[in-house]
Amino acid sequence: MKLATWNVNSLAVRLPQLLEWLAAHPVDAIALQETKLTDDKFPHAELLAAGWQAQWHGQRTYNGVALLSRMPATAVVKNIPGFDDEQARVISGTLGDLRVVGAYFPNGQAPGTDKFAYKMRWMEALRDWLAHELSEHPRLVLMGDFNVAPEDRDVYDPVAWAGQIHCTDEERAHFRALQDIGLVDAFRLFEQPPKSWTWWDYRNLAFRKNQGLRIDHILVSPALRQKVSACEIDKAPRRNERPSDHAPVELTLR
């Protein structure tokens, strides 16, 4: 069983690259973020023609998430139940005996802003909801663009980024709160190359200089931890012409 997550930064622009990547990577499901499409514009016919079932939750201009899978997802839930939110950021579904939660965490802009406060509220609501979900779905995967670099080793220049958005103590505390309910960062279950990032700014020749952050993650529940056999970042799509600023992350389960 293989799962993946990818912030495509506009599915309208990136659909050909997504289909190309999926054709070369035999995943069973992929969570997408920043589709930036209203639901009526979602390319479900094109995806179906390529063999992909899809569930989606979009909005105009910003955000938007989707869950593509070879088998149809059941018990689909959009956003965080009980958390009133106009932004489309979460989509969940069941695949076999696996509960999959795909999420696009708020960016947060900068500490002290309203958007940062929203990010903190949102992460707290996600954690509270997932604590309950885990009791009903022991085999659960949370994956997506977390917009949090959990540790200094997830940042190309931790000194320059200290206290900056994605790297603040508050964001990292909320990330640890997800770990406190049992979720495990699958990437860190394995020895990984140093300077492993999932996002590189479009500006400043950041990708060429490998100046990035690891902010896209796949977290697994305790029941799945022993089943994880690999977790890898695929940098290759970041070298495409007109790439997303994020790379996909892939998980292999026994």
Next chain:
DNA sequence: ATGTCACCTGGTAGGTGA
């Protein structure tokens, strides 16, 4: 290098968000 990209409005440029 405040260096790009995507999307919107309302156009052939400027603002917002990331």
